Amino acid sequence: xxxxxxxxxxxxxxxxxxxxxxxxxxxxxxxxxxxxxxxxxxxxxxxxxxxxxxxxxxxxxxxxxxxxxxxxxxxxxxxxxxxxxxxxxxxxxxxxxxxxxxxxxxxxxxxxxxxxxxxxxxxxxxxxxxxxxxxxxxxxxxxxxxxxxxxxxxxxxxxxxxxxxxxxxxxxxxxxxxxxxxxxxxxxxxxxxxxxxxxxxxxxxxxxxxxxxxxxxxxxxxxxxxxxxxxxxxxxxxxxxxxxxxxxxxxxxxxxxxxxxxxxxxxxxxxxxxxxxxxxxxxxxxxxxxxxxxxxxxxxxxxx
Numbered sequence: 288x289x290x291x292x293x294x295x296x297x298x299x300x301x302x303x304x305x306x307x308x309x310x311x312x313x314x315x316x317x318x319x320x321x322x323x324x325x326x327x328x329x330x331x332x333x334x335x336x337x338x339x340x341x342x343x344x345x346x347x348x349x350x351x352x353x354x355x356x357x358x359x360x361x362x363x364x365x366x367x368x369x370x371x372x373x374x375x376x377x378x379x380x381x382x383x384x385x386x387x388x389x390x391x392x393x394x395x396x397x398x399x400x401x402x403x404x405x406x407x408x409x410x411x412x413x414x415x416x417x418x419x420x421x422x423x424x425x426x427x428x429x430x431x432x433x434x435x436x437x438x439x440x441x442x443x444x445x446x447x448x449x450x451x452x453x454x455x456x457x458x459x460x461x462x463x464x465x466x467x468x469x470x471x472x473x474x475x476x477x478x479x480x481x482x483x484x485x486x487x488x489x490x491x492x493x494x495x496x497x498x499x500x501x502x503x504x505x506x507x508x509x510x511x512x513x514x515x516x517x518x519x520x521x522x523x524x525x526x527x528x529x530x531x532x533x534x535x536x537x538x539x540x541x542x543x544x545x546x547x548x549x550x551x552x553x554x555x556x557x558x559x560x561x562x563x564x565x566x567x568x569x570x571x572x573x574x575x576x577x578x579x580x581x582x583x584x585x586x587x588x589x590x591x
Contacts (some may be wrong), residue, residue, distance in 0.1 A: 302562035306425035308569045313432030314424070317366045320439045324373035333535040335380050342389065355400055359424040367427070367435045368392050375456045388456070391519040395463050395550040398511050399470040406478030429564040430470070433571035435460040446579065453523055454582060457577055458575040460519035464541025465574035467515045468508035469548055469567065475505020486549045498553020512541030536582045544574025
């Protein structure tokens with residue numbers, strides 16, 4: 288439950304290879320998938336192809352100009368967003384502005400950017416403020432890469448398959464919900480949460496300690512996950528009220544990932560075995576995995 292300090296710049300030189308590994312896992316696949324998607328959509332719907340590219344390009348430039356991310360980070364974020372939008376586009380394409388991953392990704396962006404800017408003076412005094420150039424590409428890969436991998440690789444996994452693209456999108460949105468929850472819980476917990484406690488022992492620890500949580504930060508993270516889940520379900524179905532099961536699958540995945548992230552922080556990261564980027568990446572993957580388990584269990588229950 289930390290995404291702070293943009294942060295130890297990914298956990299120290301000795302573990303920098305983990306940040307590179309996350310980046311190399313996400314960036315080449317995302318770039319290749321984006322090229323394939325553009326080619327396919329140019330043949331199916333030119334308007335979808337160009338509209339998606341324009342939206343992603345504008346948002347990427349906005350993030351860079353706001354100094355919320357480096358140029359490489361903004362470019363990778365735009366590519367990930369493009370993959371998500373192409374993979375979740377629904378017919379009729381005239382409603383592309385509402386359907387698909389555009390709004391869940393925007394929800395994550397708004398929540399994380401807002402949370403990062405709250406209490407900046409206090410965070411700077413504690414040494415946890417984000418750097419002047421914002422996040423780097425490895426941090427973007429760690430927080431958003433799992434969603435892109437899930438939505439593009441999901442149809443190839445037997446448990447998911449290509450038959451239910453909405454379920455695949457739900458798993459990706461669970462990863463996005465965890466990413467938002469992780470950042471919001473950390474950023475707001477530093478400002479409003481007081482002294483954190485270690486997740487594994489509940490012992491009081493210093494602010495910024497790996498695996499440290501606060502009640503205020505945790506509550507804020509759960510609210511952020513719920514917001515992304517609600518936007519995700521709305522973007523797929525046009526309604527949240529009639530789709531509580533899907534909302535619950537995304538939310539439970541995001542909340543599970545939030546606590547799993549903190550568990551990794553309190554154990555493996557504290558021991559120097561994982562750095563922050565690796566923890567964040569595994570946290571988002573765990574959110575999608577738990578959402579998959581919950582969705583399969585619910586499907587089995589409903590089948591009787």
